[in-house]
Amino acid sequence: MVKQTLLSLDIVQNVAADVDQYEERPQVHRCLGCHPPLADSVLRRVRSGDLFFSMEFFPPRTKAGAANLLSRFDRVKAGGALFCAITWHPACDPGGYSETSSMTIAGSAFNYCGLETMLHIAATNLTKQEALRHLRRAKHMGVRSILALRGDITPDYKPPVDGFIHAVDLVRLIRSNFGSYFTIAVGGYPAGHPEAISYEHDLQYLKEKVEAGADFVITQLFFEAHQFITFVRDCRKIGITVPIVPGILPIQSFSSLRQIVKMSQLEVPESITKAIEPIKDNDEAVQNLGIHLAVEIVKSVLDAKSAPGFHFFTLNRENGPAEICKRVGVWQSSPSRPLPWRLGDNHRRCHEQVRPIFWASRPRAYVHRTQHWDDFPNGRWGKHDSPAFGDLSDYYLFYLKSEIPPEQLRAMWLNRLESEKDVWHVFHSYVAQTPNKQGVNVSHLPWNDSELNEETIPLVKQLIDLNSRGILTINSQPNVNGTPSSDPVVGWGSPDGYVYQKAYLEFFARPEVIKALLEEVKNFPSVHYHIVDKTGEKSYTNTFKNVPIAVTWGVFPGREIIQPTVVDPVSFNVWKDEAFALWREQWGRLYNPESQSRRVLSEIENSYFLVNLVDNEFPRPCCLWSLLDKTLNESKIKLEK
Incomplete structure (x- = not known):
């Protein structure tokens, strides 16, 4: 009758429990050729000129937040995203088994939302054996794409024995142990890495990561299109030929902008600062401005033919990036279905x-x-x-x-059921799409986790x-x-x-x-x-x-x-x-x-x-x-x- 859109936290819990046991299970033959690796999908889009987009999310702090995040993945999948990326949060046991770990969220997005998923792995504080363990778990879950990063470090950071110093070391570890199984993306910095000796030196380091096995580059955020356009041109000059995907941050609030700038050590152009200052206490106005500025950046990059697609840093709010995608014509309103049911990307x-x-x-x-x-x-x-x-x-x-609290479910399904006729009334309200006797709309039932879909509309009277x-x-x-x-x-x-x-x-x-x-x-x-x-x-x-x-x-x-x-x-x-x-x-x-x-x-x-x-x-x-x-x-x- 309907298609499922609301998400179960218990799905996330199951992934956490499931991956904990993977090493005891026999490994079966798996076909890797039917669903193409992400690297091939990106290259195909580059050659065809078919613009794509992807979105980045971070693991939430709470179990309820995990369920809410998975519902966002559903919307991103429906919009036609090529992939989503899940960040690696060292403070939250990213490779652990909890419902909110990076590994669990990535596995849930991939296997239960059917969304091609890229897992960030930051090498900081990892030994090579720990990194290999995380990679084997990712492979078992079917995840085939990794964003290999060094991660943030403090001035007194010392890598563990048998650990990593640079991201390129992680890239080499992945390629030497897993061959071509994983698509590997690496980070690029249009303004140069804050710790780099120079912009030119940072470009050479990026080239080293690509030569070590990286398939494409996702850049750090930037605020002016010319920075990215120049960066791509300079990369091509020194022989970096892989696709370079610009990272776009739609400004969503004044406070989030300050936090991002602090973390990335980037300077906000004066023109943006002046535009935000009068409206900084109005989050809706700031968000609208952020969407407008991001659309202008995207259009400029497209006019320069510098990017095959765009990667959005969502801050776990996909509405802004989705609106940008709609304005530039890449958001799918009616995605094609290869089968009547959703076909996931797990090979x-x-x-x-x-x-x-x-x-x-x-x-x-x-x-x-x-x-x-x-x-x-x-x-x-x-x-x-x-x-x-x-x-x-x-x-x-x-x-x-x-994500619906029990009190809201009781309001939909009635606070008190006197007889089976009350249950009939709830079902009737659901299919009729009218309020129940308590005046509340019944948007779903235990067996139907969303409103009636279009296919059901002709049957509503019956x-x-x-x-x-x-x-x-x-x-x-x-x-x-x-x-x-x-x-x-x-x-x-x-x-x-x-x-x-x-x-x-x-x-x-x-x-x-x-x-x-x-x-x-x-x-x-x-x-x-x-x-x-x-x-x-x-x-x-x-x-x-x-x-x-x-x-x-x-x-x-x-x-x-x-x-x-x-x-x-x-x-x-x-x-x-x-x-x-x-x-x-x-x-x-x-x-x-x-x-x-x-x-x-x-x-x-x-x-x-x-x-x-x-x-x-x-x-x-x-x-x-x-x-x-x-x-x-x-x-x-x-x-x-």
């Missing part, structure tokens, strides 16, 4: 082409539960008999600690009717018959094909409704169903045993038919545990264990059935609505009797 999943539809609204749970598969379905789901999904013992799989009558819908898709793959709502894949969908509906319903449905569906031979209770002891289907049903497919010139979404009986039984547990672990946790609200939810969890319906007659108008209307009418009569 371990590069052949993955098929997923069960049940996790359409919870893709990160699916990614987690399948992360240790040695192989992924790449043609037909049936090639993987009884796939070994991850265990549900880790409660994070179904309990999303989103969904409203069903939810008001006790059919509690959690997933759906309309039937589609040969729509161009370029369609902005249901399209996916290359733009020269056609896509198809069978109408699909998934919902919870009372036992009386199920009894009537099993009778009524006999009159609808085109409909296949799976029905199961919480325990799995009561289960009904009219499909062939363990045979998946393709519910989405595409036809493209010169290719086999692609069927990326299926209804699979084996995985449905795995999904049902997760789906039923959400009643308790996400919604139920909001109330006192002895409360009436908790009893209402427990009764639904233990008595309702989970149902999925597939209408195989996709060229014809969907018959599911007629089937369920007749079912509800029949069950109502029986209940009255």
